[in-house]
Amino acid sequence: DQQVKQNSPSLSVQEGRISILNCDYTNSMFDYFLWYKKYPAEGPTFLISISSIKDKNEDGRFTVFLNKSAKHLSLHIVPSQPGDSAVYFCAALTQGGSEKLVFGKGTKLTVNP
Amino acid sequence: EADIYQTPRYLVIGTGKKITLECSQTMGHDKMYWYQQDPGMELHLIHYSYGVNSTEKGDLSSESTVSRIRTEHFPLTLESARPSHTSQYLCASRGRGGAFFGQGTRLTVV
Numbered sequence: 385d386q387q388v389k390q391n392s393p394s395l396s397v398q399e400g401r402i403s404i405l406n407c408d409y410t411n412s413m414f415d416y417f418l419w420y421k422k423y424p425a426e427g428p429t430f431l432i433s434i435s436s437i438k439d440k441n442e443d444g445r446f447t448v449f450l451n452k453s454a455k456h457l458s459l460h461i462v463p464s465q466p467g468d469s470a471v472y473f474c475a476a477l478t479q480g481g482s483e484k485l486v487f488g489k490g491t492k493l494t495v496n497p
Numbered sequence: 498e499a500d501i502y503q504t505p506r507y508l509v510i511g512t513g514k515k516i517t518l519e520c521s522q523t524m525g526h527d528k529m530y531w532y533q534q535d536p537g538m539e540l541h542l543i544h545y546s547y548g549v550n551s552t553e554k555g556d557l558s559s560e561s562t563v564s565r566i567r568t569e570h571f572p573l574t575l576e577s578a579r580p581s582h583t584s585q586y587l588c589a590s591r592g593r594g595g596a597f598f599g600q601g602t603r604l605t606v607v
Contacts, residue, residue, distance in 0.1 A: 418595060418596060420598075424536065425585070425601070425603055426600055426601060427503070427587050427588075427589075427598035427599050427600045427601040428540075428587070428589075428598045429598070430595045430596065430597055430598070433594070433595050473539075473540065475596070477591075477596075483528055483545075483547070483591065484530075484542060484545060484555070484556075485530060485542070485589065485591065485596055486542070487532075487539055487540040488539070489538075489539040490539060
């Protein structure tokens with residue numbers, strides 16, 4: 385049973401445009417969400433997180449939006465750069481609970497020059 | 498920048514050998530995790546720890562074992578490696594502001 389879902393296996397955008405990566409979750413107990421970028425044969429790099437008490441968090445070119453009622457979050461990258469090409473993972477956990485970090489299957493982003 | 502380290506980065510070993518994958522962090526985090534990932538696939542949680550002397554199995558059954566004798570150290574051991582253990586093993590620790598991963602160990606059992 386997939387508790388964190390990234391339904392788009394891949395996304396292709398032009399350099400300079402916006403990349404929007406989507407993530408849905410089913411467990412209403414999740415209250416902390418994280419986004420990671422991963423290259424093959426390397427560990428995931430933490431990008432940005434958001435607590436359920438917020439609906440938006442911004443860090444440079446990265447913004448995460450959280451819609452709790454829809455159990456949906458998205459990562460916006462503006463402007464997209466070729467170096468952003470990687471697999472992006474969404475993850476979620478319940479703070480103070482099991483604290484198990486649950487991942488989606490990832491979305492492969494390709495930014496074309 | 499996260500201070501979490503995994504060694505070795507790459508390991509090729511014969512079937513039946515005992516191996517230990519090392520993971521250390523200097524951030525004083527209580528919560529640590531081990532994930533397994535095959536190429537192009539999702540990350541599966543195989544072990545986690547809330548702190549010293551606390552370890553739990555994750556969602557994916559694994560023949561590996563872990564220990565947490567010190568806060569900063571969370572090694573993973575395979576008593577008898579098999580080709581089915583070939584995978585990437587990723588260690589993470591969680592503190593305020595996020596969860597951070599090491600560089601991973603790419604294990605190949607021949």
